Amino acid sequence: MITEQIVERLKSIMGSEKRILLEKADLVSYSYDGSFGAYNPEIILQPVSTEEVAGIVKLANDMKIPVYPRGRGTSLSGGPLPVHGGMVLDFSRWTQKLIIDPEDTVAIVSPGVITADIDREAQRHGLLYPPDPSSSHVSTIGGNLAENAGGPRGLKYGVTKDYVLGLEIVTPEGDIIRTGGRTVKNVTGYDLTKLIVGSEGTLGIITEATLQLIPRPQATQTMMVIFDDIIDAGKAISAVLTSGILPSKMEIMDQASIQAVEEFQPIGLPIDVDAIILIELDGHPIAIRDESEQVKQVCLEVGAREAIIARDEESAENLWKARKLVSPAIVRKKPTKISEDATIPRSKIPEMFRRLQEIKAKYEIDLVVFGHAGDGNLHPNIITDKQDKEEMKRVEKAVEEIFTAAIELGGTLSGEHGIGTMKAPFMEMELGEAGLEMMIRMKKAWDPNNIMNPGKIFPETKGQRLVLVHD
Numbered sequence: 001m002i003t004e005q006i007v008e009r010l011k012s013i014m015g016s017e018k019r020i021l022l023e024k025a026d027l028v029s030y031s032y033d034g035s036f037g038a039y040n041p042e043i044i045l046q047p048v049s050t051e052e053v054a055g056i057v058k059l060a061n062d063m064k065i066p067v068y069p070r071g072r073g074t075s076l077s078g079g080p081l082p083v084h085g086g087m088v089l090d091f092s093r094w095t096q097k098l099i100i101d102p103e104d105t106v107a108i109v110s111p112g113v114i115t116a117d118i119d120r121e122a123q124r125h126g127l128l129y130p131p132d133p134s135s136s137h138v139s140t141i142g143g144n145l146a147e148n149a150g151g152p153r154g155l156k157y158g159v160t161k162d163y164v165l166g167l168e169i170v171t172p173e174g175d176i177i178r179t180g181g182r183t184v185k186n187v188t189g190y191d192l193t194k195l196i197v198g199s200e201g202t203l204g205i206i207t208e209a210t211l212q213l214i215p216r217p218q219a220t221q222t223m224m225v226i227f228d229d230i231i232d233a234g235k236a237i238s239a240v241l242t243s244g245i246l247p248s249k250m251e252i253m254d255q256a257s258i259q260a261v262e263e264f265q266p267i268g269l270p271i272d273v274d275a276i277i278l279i280e281l282d283g284h285p286i287a288i289r290d291e292s293e294q295v296k297q298v299c300l301e302v303g304a305r306e307a308i309i310a311r312d313e314e315s316a317e318n319l320w321k322a323r324k325l326v327s328p329a330i331v332r333k334k335p336t337k338i339s340e341d342a343t344i345p346r347s348k349i350p351e352m353f354r355r356l357q358e359i360k361a362k363y364e365i366d367l368v369v370f371g372h373a374g375d376g377n378l379h380p381n382i383i384t385d386k387q388d389k390e391e392m393k394r395v396e397k398a399v400e401e402i403f404t405a406a407i408e409l410g411g412t413l414s415g416e417h418g419i420g421t422m423k424a425p426f427m428e429m430e431l432g433e434a435g436l437e438m439m440i441r442m443k444k445a446w447d448p449n450n451i452m453n454p455g456k457i458f459p460e461t462k463g464q465r466l467v468l469v470h471d
């Protein structure tokens with residue numbers, strides 16, 4: 001409970017009262033993210049310095065008030081939702097530091113910096129910050145680090161964790177610590193940097209990050225490969241990746257996502273098809289011209305109807321625009337979108353497509369599949385209406401079956417969106433009782449009063465089930 005005395009103490013910690021929000025309208029605005037469910041916080045604080053964060057967290061820890069870190073609220077798993085009220089710490093105003101050091105090839109950034117801005121600045125020095133979530137123009141680096149965000153380029157370059165050299169963190173007890181550093185090599189003690197990355201704001205608050213940059217590839221080449229059967233598209237992914245060529249991106253869009261994009265903003269995608277794969281190659285211009293022809297042949301051999309190489313930068317950009325439009329396009333049909341990112345080993349992609357088709361038919365749901373197919377990170381999205389209780393019951397069962405299918409095929413609950421609230425009930429299914437218990441023990445060691453993003457990652461009761469709608 002945030003009392004008037006606590007508000008007064010927060011005012012003395014924060015440099016400006018303007019960055020303390022208590023109006024009802026503000027509380028409601030911060031009750032959502034990109035997932036499902038809404039929970040009002042009691043207060044919103046917008047810190048812009050490590051000292052402010054440390055002061056707030058010390059107070060919260062003393063008073064046992066829940067603290068919910070938040071970037072831009074684009075989480076698709078409920079990460080920043082204040083499920084137990086308390087304080088939301090909004091970092092979106094903390095964008096002041098974005099330093100590129102071309103000699104050490106690093107970037108040093110504040111938590112609220114927009115991810116695409118880091119790559120844009122790196123480009124000015126001929127460098128690349130590879131992680132590129134499709135939300136990179138709106139999401140913050142703090143949110144990306146907390147979720148260990150991936151993106152299309154993950155196929156060739158890996159994900160956020162692969163580019164973090166060091167962090168500054170405020171622990172749940174309000175201490176300021178530094179992990180890692182500025183060197184590529186660093187093996188001093190436990191790797192706390194990697195532990196914090198992907199911990200979804202449950203182990204501490206990231207107040208600064210040192211990121212690794214790499215030389216920017218000279219050129220890129222995009223192509224669209226068209227399939228009459230999505231299962232063949234799954235086979236093509238494995239065929240390309242075993243042909244000796246590693247594309248930088250391989251993204252799939254099924255018929256429903258193509259149709260939705262063309263109805264939303266016509267791009268000129270073929271609609272009489274079962275799926276398309278968008279492929280990007282990067283490297284030396286002569287090498288990628290040759291590789292594009294090879295990739296085209298491989299796809300045609302496994303049953304692609306056609307493979308079209310983008311003739312110029314504009315047509316390539318147009319194709320990638322289509323991929324980015326999928327999310328906004330599919331929600332026009334019905335208002336509620338449940339985005340999953342169950343991920344399977346590449347060899348199981350055709351089998352996963354088959355299982356998703358069965359789940360869609362069995363539960364009579366609108367299921368759209370797109371995503372980073374090259375690394376097995378599919379995004380099955382259920383388009384529904386949360387007011388329709390009868391349909392939501394079927395959706396609950398479908399979600400459970402999607403996770404079961406992914407685990408049975410040797411995959412995981414989440415490739416990049418995180419566990420948050422949405423997948424917490426399924427953690428034991430993937431980790432087993434002892435595996436989950438080890439994680440819970442780590443959380444208790446870091447955060448003895450359970451103030452840091454409580455209600456996330458771990459099921460709150462034994463045997464908790466996913467409930468999207470209450471009777």
Ligand SMILES: Cc1cc2nc3c(=O)[nH]c(=O)nc-3n(C[C@H](O)[C@H](O)[C@H](O)COP(=O)(O)OP(=O)(O)OC[C@H]3O[C@@H](n4cnc5c(N)ncnc54)[C@H](O)[C@@H]3O)c2cc1C
Nearest residue numbers: 071072073074075079134140142143144146149150201206
């Ligand atoms: C259209 C769309 C496309 C997307 N595409 C991708 C994609 O391709 N790949 C991908 O991985 N994700 C994707 N996402 C999901 C989302 O954008 C990412 O999870 C992103 O990292 C969230 O960043 P954010 O700034 O919005 O953080 P928020 O959503 O505000 O928070 C996310 C998590 O980070 C924690 N957090 C935020 N800041 C800090 C901090 N400074 N310290 C500690 N914890 C913190 C929060 O508590 C929460 O648990 C997409 C989302 C949308 C809406």
